[in-house]
Amino acid sequence: MINVTMTVNGREMTGEVEARTLLVQFLRDHLRLTGTHVGCDTTQCGCCIVHVDGKAMKSCTMLAVQAQGKAITTIEGLAAKDGTLHPMQQAFRDNHALQCGYCTPGMVMMGIDIARRLPDADEATIRHQLEGNICRCTGYQGIVEAIKSASAVLNGKQEGGSHA
Amino acid sequence: MGEFAMGQPVARFEDPRLLRGGGRYIDDLVLPNMAHGYVLRSPHAHAKILSIDTSAAQKLPGVLAVLTGQDWADSTFADLPTATGRKRRDGTPMYRPPFPGLVKDRVRYVGDCVAFVVAKTIAQAMEAAELIEIDYEPLPAITSTADAILPDAPRVWEETPDNIHFVHTEGDKAATDAAFAKAHHIAKQRLVLTRVTAASMETRGAVGDYDAAADRYTIYSPLQRALVFRAELMTTLRVPESKIRVVAGDIGGSFGMKSGVFNEVGIVLLASKIVGRPVKWISTRSDSFLCDAHGRDNVTDVELALDKDGKFLGMRVKTIAAVGSYTQPGSESGPVGNLGTLAGVYTTPAIDVDVTAVFTNTNPMRPYRGNGRPEAAYVVERIIDVAADEMGIDPVELRRRNLIPPEAMPYKTALSFKIDCGEFEKNMDMALVMGDYAGFEARRAAARKRGKLRGIGVSNSIERAAAPGFEGSEIRFDRTGSVTVLSGAVTQGQGHETAFKQIVCDDLGVSPNDVHYLQGDTDQVFFGEGTGGSRTAGIGGSALKMATTKIIDKAKKIASHMMKVDDVECVEGLLTSRSSNRSMTMKEIAKASLDPKNLPVGMEAGLNASAVYTAHVQNYPNGTHVCEVEIDEETGQVELVEYNVVDDVGNVINPLLLKGQIYGGVAQGVGQILMEEIRFDPESGQNLSGSFMDYAMPRAEHFPHITVKSSPVPTQTNLLGVKGAGEAGCVGAMPALANALVDAMSHLGVKHIEMPATPERVWRTMEAAKAARA
Amino acid sequence: MxxxxxxxxxxxxxxxxxxxxxxxxxxxxxxxxxxxxxxxxxxxxxxxxxLGNIDALRGVVVSKTEVTIKGMTCHADVAANADLQRVLPALANLAGIIGDPAVRHRGTIGGSVANADPAADYPAAVVGLDGVVETNQRRINGDDFFISLFETALEPNEVITAVHFKVPDAAHYMKFRHPASGYAVVGVMVARYGKKVRVAVTGAGPNVFRVPAMEAALEQNFAPEAIANVAVDADDLLGDMHCSAEYRAHMVGVYARRAVAAIVG
The missing domain is CATH 3.30.43.10 (Uridine Diphospho-n-acetylenolpyruvylglucosamine Reductase, domain 2)
Known part of the structure; x- marks a missing residue:
């Protein structure tokens, strides 16, 4: 067994894992942060995306030991303490960007990553950037609209209204 | 009108929880002392099991039990429930193959459940499974639906030498033959409806928990119909239903697939009973391709007879449909349950349908998004385009000549549908304007200059929603006036919580923050049928409407008694007496209802109501899809460039939810036409599409912006005037897109293209047409 | 696992x-x-x-004649490198369409090249851009590096430290994605070095390969029509249920012409 320590959603977390323990297993099974989901076993679906040192990564294709010393943000770490949703979460709600909710955490984490890297992304760009995220319910339309509108808020291009 | 009233685009109440990672899906469930199970599956499509040796696996550290088909057979459990009620062509009852949780001496598809290892961790279970030694004697397998009825096809079941499960006919053969005899033109086409899989993003899973002290079973598993599920499970567990609790939790998509009692449900319960711990089984994605029930998969020959003016005289449909290797209750409905859609929105006077359902060495089949509706719409809307092309009539004009006019309502079609209402020509005209059908040829010409072949496709569709049945609902006001709403329906993502809270908040004037929605737990929900077949808005919504009406009636009586007046009215939950100028909120009434002095003599305390709504007739959502594609002539790559939908789902409870259903349904239809397919190796019977590396899923980049507009014609078949919306998108999408593809290539002489229209298939289709012309 | x-x-x-x-x-x-x-x-x-903690293995060095990408540089960093986008945009673009954004945040050039997946993108660059693979022991010419399916010239204890690319006058990479996996079914890198031309194809065969007949034709006349009649042999290519060998052969021709057309403008 190996000891790992990482910062998860702002808190330092320590655990004992096997070498083969995946980051997603550490988050879900050890820390009981079950918002990060597993939707496939071939690194295709993106349900498991978290931020590692601020960048979107697939936590199903990363060992927990590889996250040693890193800062992880999961879906549970986005909303404010009072429950106010992150602008990306709020935009997902406003644009009906989720149905069953299973792909949603990965979509939201990827949406924030897209907004960070490509503040001017148009609809077509956002669609291409979602090539590693599969949703079976929504037909993607609400998701694309949500990312576009939240990106404008996050990049200071638009008043965020009540949730800014 | 209140902010939650019918038609308001209310943002979903379930979203904040789901968006913060607060969903509680099956794999999130951890029970004290829980063990983990792994299913060892058959690697053969068809084989005899000569021997199984589990001794090495049993000895591995952490292993608690290794179960085989013998253990299943020796247990107190009966086999899993199977389909009933159909007959063979000679009128004899269909063969109902046994469906054990674990098979003992023969495997019948790649994925069949052979052994179940229970261990303290899933890693230990998987390692132990590798140590199980099984001696198989492979047998010839049949995976092709069309070939299953050939005389020399391998037999899936000895009891059905012809592999035929059942035969179903519908319509009027004599009248159809007569119609064809006087036809001016007959269009014919073979259409292959491919096998696809629901691939809900959450895979299946189950946690079984047997309480020996209480002799009671609890099963946690995603499903669609908790109470029906319990009744089916009862036949396997051989205990009274009251000894079983079914809990659904949050469900990460289902689309029909998760609606049955699967092997693993029985297995985890048996395992829990044996090892004395809760036992969890979760399917991996790769596993899911081997063990989930699949959808569609039929081969249909269709003929349409027309007179010289293009009037439809008759239609013949002959289908061979797969049921897979085993059956489940409801699995028989896919091939035959929704044939009514074949009549479409047209006046075709005579239709003859003949369906042969066949066993193959493949996964069992279940309903999938539309369950026969998209298949039927594809058949009728494709053959119309084939006929239009052959007769040189514009496909829209040909449809127009045959539409059922609104003044003919209610209209009895030549099949089972008696359509209560609908304005089909209006739908079509609206959609044609949205899609600028008139200006299409200019776009085609412009695309041609860019090296692209552009095509446009139209489909009109209609389907049966909310088949006769019932649904239960309950409203419980708590002591302080907050509310718990329960429904027998089970959302898998559709947004029931929002739609139901809208009804409750609008009718009773309560705040959504005060309302808790509860579903899918048979110890909590008193009555109901569940969600499927586009039934919940109409039937479940009506049940809730009945319950709010009961609450309002009671509240009025309490208010009258308390205010000592007789003119209390309830408007948006406020109980007002005009004569006394006094009013009370529902919350105040609820609190007051627990003080005897506030109640009329003989009235029960509390503000609670339950209701069961019974739907005696179905309704008929309908609509028109118009889409455009561009094909790269050199590569065969298809780009979907325009998509417009007009839907009539009657009154709209929440346009956000409705559009979400349409977008999602369109995406699944597009997926099947362009890329998705479960394929088996014809020789070995192996599933060649066993992961997302080989099974192509539609992604965001495959779609243009989709525009949806409603043209509601409210139905009288339920209390809300709503028609079903869950399946409509998928039903219309398949034929519209297929028609657009053929239109793009028709100048080359292309008459039809099979699904999925992968780049290579499109390229080959064009090359073959060019070669035939040369 | x-x-x-x-x-x-x-x-x-x-x-x-x-x-x-x-x-x-x-x-x-x-x-x-x-x-x-x-x-x-x-x-x-x-x-x-x-190798995740070895910072010395990360970075992109761009000169007028050569681009060096250190072994542990992730695809996203290659794609986003402004100097590379200016000097050798074909390579930045190639890195920017590997996998998906999350994969590009972790996947590295060293891993991709060492693994030699026939459907990977980087092999087309290593061969098409006259690359050299540098290891802890030696420098291996790109043309000699890929042996066959998942097999390279690497010795058991050899670790890729960097990959060097020769900056061409012009280059373009075209990729046809697998409908399910998104990997390259056909990836064609066309690069022009003075009068010399390289055409490297990944995805289509069991191993990245050059197309000498196309290179010769393009060296005579660098125009799409020059290779209109140069076919690759489908017998040498891979096929699966999504894309047969024959289709891949066809697509190599189409994408090679399109890459040339993109360069010519």
Whole structure:
């Protein structure tokens, strides 16, 4: 067994894992942060995306030991303490960007990553950037609209209204 | 009108929880002392099991039990429930193959459940499974639906030498033959409806928990119909239903697939009973391709007879449909349950349908998004385009000549549908304007200059929603006036919580923050049928409407008694007496209802109501899809460039939810036409599409912006005037897109293209047409 | 996944030492191919030696004549490198369409090249851009590096430290994605160096390959029509249920012409 320590959603977390323990297993099974989901076993679906040192990564294709010393943000770490949703979460709600909710955490984490890297992304760009995220319910339309509108808020291009 | 009233685009109440990672899906469930199970599956499509040796696996550290088909057979459990009620062509009852949780001496598809290892961790279970030694004697397998009825096809079941499960006919053969005899033109086409899989993003899973002290079973598993599920499970567990609790939790998509009692449900319960711990089984994605029930998969020959003016005289449909290797209750409905859609929105006077359902060495089949509706719409809307092309009539004009006019309502079609209402020509005209059908040829010409072949496709569709049945609902006001709403329906993502809270908040004037929605737990929900077949808005919504009406009636009586007046009215939950100028909120009434002095003599305390709504007739959502594609002539790559939908789902409870259903349904239809397919190796019977590396899923980049507009014609078949919306998108999408593809290539002489229209298939289709012309 | 011993290497020497000491060890860089392989129990190494902490293995160095990408540089950093976008945009663009954004944040050039997946993109650049693979032991010409399916010239204890590319006058990469996996079914890199031309194809065959007949034709006349009648032999290519060998052969021709057309403008 190996000891790992990482910062998860702002808190330092320590655990004992096997070498083969995946980051997603550490988050879900050890820390009981079950918002990060597993939707496939071939690194295709993106349900498991978290931020590692601020960048979107697939936590199903990363060992927990590889996250040693890193800062992880999961879906549970986005909303404010009072429950106010992150602008990306709020935009997902406003644009009906989720149905069953299973792909949603990965979509939201990827949406924030897209907004960070490509503040001017148009609809077509956002669609291409979602090539590693599969949703079976929504037909993607609400998701694309949500990312576009939240990106404008996050990049200071638009008043965020009540949730800014 | 209140902010939650019918038609308001209310943002979903379930979203904040789901968006913060607060969903509680099956794999999130951890029970004290829980063990983990792994299913060892058959690697053969068809084989005899000569021997199984589990001794090495049993000895591995952490292993608690290794179960085989013998253990299943020796247990107190009966086999899993199977389909009933159909007959063979000679009128004899269909063969109902046994469906054990674990098979003992023969495997019948790649994925069949052979052994179940229970261990303290899933890693230990998987390692132990590798140590199980099984001696198989492979047998010839049949995976092709069309070939299953050939005389020399391998037999899936000895009891059905012809592999035929059942035969179903519908319509009027004599009248159809007569119609064809006087036809001016007959269009014919073979259409292959491919096998696809629901691939809900959450895979299946189950946690079984047997309480020996209480002799009671609890099963946690995603499903669609908790109470029906319990009744089916009862036949396997051989205990009274009251000894079983079914809990659904949050469900990460289902689309029909998760609606049955699967092997693993029985297995985890048996395992829990044996090892004395809760036992969890979760399917991996790769596993899911081997063990989930699949959808569609039929081969249909269709003929349409027309007179010289293009009037439809008759239609013949002959289908061979797969049921897979085993059956489940409801699995028989896919091939035959929704044939009514074949009549479409047209006046075709005579239709003859003949369906042969066949066993193959493949996964069992279940309903999938539309369950026969998209298949039927594809058949009728494709053959119309084939006929239009052959007769040189514009496909829209040909449809127009045959539409059922609104003044003919209610209209009895030549099949089972008696359509209560609908304005089909209006739908079509609206959609044609949205899609600028008139200006299409200019776009085609412009695309041609860019090296692209552009095509446009139209489909009109209609389907049966909310088949006769019932649904239960309950409203419980708590002591302080907050509310718990329960429904027998089970959302898998559709947004029931929002739609139901809208009804409750609008009718009773309560705040959504005060309302808790509860579903899918048979110890909590008193009555109901569940969600499927586009039934919940109409039937479940009506049940809730009945319950709010009961609450309002009671509240009025309490208010009258308390205010000592007789003119209390309830408007948006406020109980007002005009004569006394006094009013009370529902919350105040609820609190007051627990003080005897506030109640009329003989009235029960509390503000609670339950209701069961019974739907005696179905309704008929309908609509028109118009889409455009561009094909790269050199590569065969298809780009979907325009998509417009007009839907009539009657009154709209929440346009956000409705559009979400349409977008999602369109995406699944597009997926099947362009890329998705479960394929088996014809020789070995192996599933060649066993992961997302080989099974192509539609992604965001495959779609243009989709525009949806409603043209509601409210139905009288339920209390809300709503028609079903869950399946409509998928039903219309398949034929519209297929028609657009053929239109793009028709100048080359292309008459039809099979699904999925992968780049290579499109390229080959064009090359073959060019070669035939040369 | 079977368990293994995990080692975080301090530097390349340390990695090689740990690798040679292990029974059946493997280097892990980004892990984008290796981890899925382990998860599906298709491979069970005794040890994984992680290069993730070796900062010296990260970076892109761009000069007018040569581009050097250090082994542990992730695809996203290659794609986003402004100097590279200016000097050799074809390479930045190639890196920017590998996998998906999350994969590009972890996947590395060293891992991709060492793994030699026939459907990977980078091999088309290594061969098409006259590359040199640098290891802890030597420099290997790109043309000699890829041997066959998942097989390279790397010796057991050899670790890729950098890949060098010769800056062409012009180059373009075209990729046809697999409908399900998104990997390259056909990826064509066309590069022009003065009068010399390189055409490298990944995805279509069991190994990246050059198309000498196309190169010769383009050296005569650098125009799409020059290779209109140059076909590659489908017998040498891979096929699966999505894309047959014949279709891949066809697509190599189409994408080579389109790459040339993109360069010519």
């Amino acid at each position: 079977h368990n293994f011993n995990y080692h975080l290497a301090a530097d390349v020497q340390d990695a090689v030492a740990k690798l040679s000491k292990s029974e059946d060890g493997k280097i892990i860089s980004g892990g984008m191919t290796l981890l899925p392989t382990l998860k599906n129990r298709l491979s069970a190494p005794s040890d994984l030696i992680d």
